[in-house]
Amino acid sequence: MMLGDSGVGKSCLLIRFKDKTFMSGSYIATIGIDYRNKVLVVDGAKVKLQIWDTAGQERFRSVTHAYYRDAHALFLLYDVTNRKSFDNTRAWLAEINEYAHRDVIIMLLGNKCDSEDRVVNREDGERLGREYKVNFMETSAKTGLNVDVAFTEVARALRDKRTTVSASYGVQEYVEPRQWSQNVCSACSTS
Numbered sequence: 410m411m412l413g414d415s416g417v418g419k420s421c422l423l424i425r426f427k428d429k430t431f432m433s434g435s436y437i438a439t440i441g442i443d444y445r446n447k448v449l450v451v452d453g454a455k456v457k458l459q460i461w462d463t464a465g466q467e468r469f470r471s472v473t474h475a476y477y478r479d480a481h482a483l484f485l486l487y488d489v490t491n492r493k494s495f496d497n498t499r500a501w502l503a504e505i506n507e508y509a510h511r512d513v514i515i516m517l518l519g520n521k522c523d524s525e526d527r528v529v530n531r532e533d534g535e536r537l538g539r540e541y542k543v544n545f546m547e548t549s550a551k552t553g554l555n556v557d558v559a560f561t562e563v564a565r566a567l568r569d570k571r572t573t574v575s576a577s578y579g580v581q582e583y584v585e586p587r588q589w590s591q592n593v594c595s596a597c598s599t600s
């Protein structure tokens with residue numbers, strides 16, 4: 410599932426991964442939720458990904474929340490040219506903590522790293538990734554930098570935990586709070 414503020418490049422990243430294209434300058438906001446399938450070969454094994462692209466706009470949040478629980482992996486994007494989108498990742502992580510499966514794989518992506526209008530340093534992203542214990546990469550849907558790498562890394566992690574996932578998903582079970590839930594709460598209460 411692709412998450413993050415409106416305009417950070419979720420749809421473009423997915424289109425870059427799926428079709429290897431980028432439509433410069435065009436921006437059509439996602440309405441609700443959309444999905445695409447792609448088969449990746451990871452270390453000789455086929456991994457079929459169904460990737461859900463969500464609308465970043467606030468008014469669609471209640472729709473997208475309903476999908477968190479079934480997600481096996483989440484890409485949380487921010488835009489390196491938009492400080493607010495980076496600051497908002499803490500609120501997104503709090504939502505993930507509330508709605509997603511405890512074992513969901515999370516990758517934090519700083520998108521638009523091709524841009525000269527950058528206001529968020531790579532180090533800021535790395536620090537946030539370390540704080541929340543999630544993998545981090547910078548990507549560009551425009552140039553394709555790290556796009557295949559990010560999806561392949563997540564596909565590999567999914568394949569590696571396939572047995573556990575298939576055993577635990579679909580079963581309504583008590584979910585322990587994440588290890589970093591305290592961090593999320595303290596961050597929210599001070600902002």
Ligand SMILES: Nc1nc2c(ncn2[C@@H]2O[C@H](COP(=O)(O)OP(=O)(O)OP(=O)(O)O)[C@@H](O)[C@H]2O)c(=O)[nH]1
Nearest residue numbers: 415416417418419420421436439465521549550551
């Ligand atoms: N320079 C640059 N621009 C990008 C990149 N990715 C997306 N954009 C631009 O950012 C704008 C928003 O991209 P979208 O992919 O539609 O954003 P989104 O996150 O799906 O937005 P919502 O559907 O509203 O949630 C478009 O004008 C894109 O051309 C990138 O890697 N580099």
